[in-house]
Amino acid sequence: MSFNVAIDGPAGAGKSTIARACAEKTGFLYVDTGAMYRAIGLYFLDQGIDIRDEEACREHLDEISVRIAYEEGLQQIYLNDENVSARIRTQEAGEAASVTSAYKAVREKLLELQRKTASENDVIMDGRDIGTTILPEAELKIYLTASSEERARRRYKELLEKGQEASLDDIQKEIEERDYRDMHREISPLKMAEDAVLVDSSDMTISEVTETIIALIEERKGEPAEEPACEQPEKNAERSTDKQPGKSAEQPTDEPAEKTPGNQRTNCRNEKQKERAAGA
Ligand code: DC
Numbered sequence: 019m020s021f022n023v024a025i026d027g028p029a030g031a032g033k034s035t036i037a038r039a040c041a042e043k044t045g046f047l048y049v050d051t052g053a054m055y056r057a058i059g060l061y062f063l064d065q066g067i068d069i070r071d072e073e074a075c076r077e078h079l080d081e082i083s084v085r086i087a088y089e090e091g092l093q094q095i096y097l098n099d100e101n102v103s104a105r106i107r108t109q110e111a112g113e114a115a116s117v118t119s120a121y122k123a124v125r126e127k128l129l130e131l132q133r134k135t136a137s138e139n140d141v142i143m144d145g146r147d148i149g150t151t152i153l154p155e156a157e158l159k160i161y162l163t164a165s166s167e168e169r170a171r172r173r174y175k176e177l178l179e180k181g182q183e184a185s186l187d188d189i190q191k192e193i194e195e196r197d198y199r200d201m202h203r204e205i206s207p208l209k210m211a212e213d214a215v216l217v218d219s220s221d222m223t224i225s226e227v228t229e230t231i232i233a234l235i236e237e238r239k240g241e242p243a244e245e246p247a248c249e250q251p252e253k254n255a256e257r258s259t260d261k262q263p264g265k266s267a268e269q270p271t272d273e274p275a276e277k278t279p280g281n282q283r284t285n286c287r288n289e290k291q292k293e294r295a296a297g298a
Pocket of ligand 1: 051052112116119144146200
């Protein structure tokens with residue numbers, strides 16, 4: 019049986035960098051589901067289909083084939099046999115993905131591909147609804163976030179380093195608009211799964227976040243009998259109340275978690291793991 023790790027969170031929280039680093043260390047397959055939505059968004063842009071017209075997008079979905087392949091260890095995205103891995107990385111493709119990923123038919127098209135990949139491989143899959151919808155039985159779920167200010171600063175720095183002009187205010191506004199759209203759509207909105215571990219990367223380095231997640235993977239992969247029991251039920255209960263959708267999913271970026279390890283991770287095993295430990 020495969021071991022699946024779900025990493026969800028808002029745009030710019032560092033999901034793909036972290037997921038890729040964790041995949042490298044564990045040997046798991048890294049699956050970037052955002053890239054799949056971007057490929058579909060790109061098709062609509064290429065064909066001049068109005069991305070705001072749900073019916074038109076739905077009608078053209080059958081013309082689209084999205085495939086992921088791994089070449090020299092790197093995920094490549096093919097759109098109707100064209101490698102679009104570079105072309106999907108534009109602001110426009112991200113915007114088109116954010117708009118059209120709200121459509122039921124678009125989500126249904128990708129659901130099977132994502133589930134099949136996870137059933138056949140140990141994966142670290144990142145996206146928006148992996149822990150809540152695609153892999154509700156994932157062995158480990160992470161909700162990775164950072165304040166919108168910090169995410170905007172990171173993006174701004176990235177663009178300046180590439181020699182591109184940018185406005186920090188505009189970037190933050192775009193990030194907040196994208197968060198709002200991703201969190202408020204009707205189908206599979208971005209929200210933290212109840213049994214996910216919250217990791218706020220605002221004040222953490224990439225290697226700190228990677229190490230935190232690797233430690234969690236190792237803990238969950240360990241023999242159930244050796245796993246620590248739920249140590250602080252009251253504290254965890256409080257944290258999970260903090261993470262109710264209305265609070266954590268709609269405002270996760272404005273409420274950086276405290277940076278103590280206890281607040282970045284939950285020590286309590288989830289119900290599924292408890293059942294396993296009990297031999298179910
Ligand atoms: O992670 P990203 O920025 O590459 O994702 C682009 C868009 O795709 C994002 O704004 C929302 C959508 N998306 C989604 O709806 N569900 C996913 N599992 C992944 C991405």
